[in-house]
Amino acid sequence: MMKNVMKTGLLGLALGCSLFVVSLEQDAPHAGENAIGYIAKESTAHEGIRQNLLIESQQAYIAELYRAREKLQSLGEENSELYLSIENAIALNEELFDDAGFWRAHYLSPAS
DSSP: OHHHHHHHHHHHHHHHHHHHHHHHHTTSOOSSTHHHHHHHHHTSHHHHHHHHHHHHHHHHHHHHHHHHHHHHHHTTOTTSHHHHHHHHHHHHHHHHHHHHHHHIIIIISOOO
């Protein structure tokens, strides 16, 4: 019973935080007319702090997924649906984090 509760909780954590990270990425500009205005808005000092907090929260979430995966490994659950879901969430979130880093470096860095 307790094992099922833990699995359900970890799955909820993995899915909920994945949706949170994806929703954070939705704030990024889309190609076209809004990109220039968005870049100008993002260049304020306040936005720099906000970006750093978002980066830290994404890194913390990915670290939490790794801890959950390790816990499942210690329980011998490497073939469970929850374990595979966490593996997918890790891969997705690392990809999103890398893409966001590229976007920040490419579009928000001052022109040299």
